[in-house]
Amino acid sequence: MEKTYLNRFFTRSNIINPQINKDLVVHNYMLLKGYHRNEYFFKNTLFNKLVIGKYSFATTAAFEEVAIGKSKADFVLVNHSHGVVFEIKTDLDNLDRLYTQLEDYSTVFSELYVVTSEKNYYPVYRAIKNFETVGIIVLTNGVNLSIRKEAINFDEYLDFNYLFKLLRRNEYEDIIKRHFSVLPDVPPVYYYKECLNLFKKFNIKVAQNEVMKKLRERKKLNQVKLVRELPMEIRWLMYSSKLNRDELEIIIRQYK
Incomplete structure (x- = not known):
């Protein structure tokens, strides 16, 4: 079995193809395990x-x-x-x-x-x-x-600038409002910089913790819990594909 085929097989577009079944997924995953741990x-x-x-x-x-x-x-x-x-x-x-x-x-x-x-x-x-x-x-x-x-x-x-870059606008605005009660009242061209300046007032570990919590909140619990019901061979692929609940339920039925 060609390695190129295995690389292409474990992609979202292929796994959601109704013609792909659980037996084929398990078989190809065993090939990955034995011959091509990509x-x-x-x-x-x-x-x-x-x-x-x-x-x-x-x-x-x-x-x-x-x-x-x-x-x-x-x-x-x-x-x-x-x-x-x-x-x-x-x-x-x-x-x-x-x-x-x-x-x-x-x-x-x-x-x-x-x-x-x-x-x-x-x-x-x-x-x-x-x-x-x-x-x-x-x-x-x-x-x-x-x-x-x-x-x-x-x-x-640890660097405030790199930590801040991981945040989306709504995320850093929420952090700033919780700690400082208000957002910067400045022209739009200065807004990002002023938010960053407020962020830099934190202790660096506090800033890091705030960023990590925001990253974790991006995953919706009611959707990702469904991933457990999928075959273990495709769990990461489906978890990382940003599928909604209805799409996940369709795939779960496909691989029953």
Whole structure:
């Protein structure tokens, strides 16, 4: 089975195709597990093991490709007001930019992990040995998440500007109104800057907590809980596809 086929198979447009059934999904996912552990396989494993297996939809949200600086975090988990980045490095990935990516992520998140394979553990370890606070998780052959190096919370690089950039306008307005009662009364051209200036009055950890809570609130509980009813092989794909409740219910019926 070609790897290109497997990459294309686990896409939203393909999975919602009524001609695709559960047996085919399970079969192709087993091929991913055995022969082609791509980025989707890693993300789906993180989602099933952590969001569904360890935490709760009521307190936890997950995101992918979160833009921070010049990088995009592969998998971000927010539990209550604590966020963690999981940067995925499969056997196919280049490690040249890894250190720079982690520097970008540390402007917003205090806990960082690199998730990789058994084969790739030592190359990853060598690549980040000078970034002592970053943890390493190995996705084992048995599809377990093995922490080989524990992450250490690190706040020194947190940056108000990067934190603020993650917020939508309605989100930062809500934060400012709750803390300062009113919004800036300035011409539109200065509005964003004045909101940012107020945001910078917080303690940096308070600012970080406010941003994490807003990220978590973006996931609607009554919709994402339905993802648990889907086959585990496609849960992350459907969770991250921003489907509404009716669309999710149609897919659940398709894969019964």
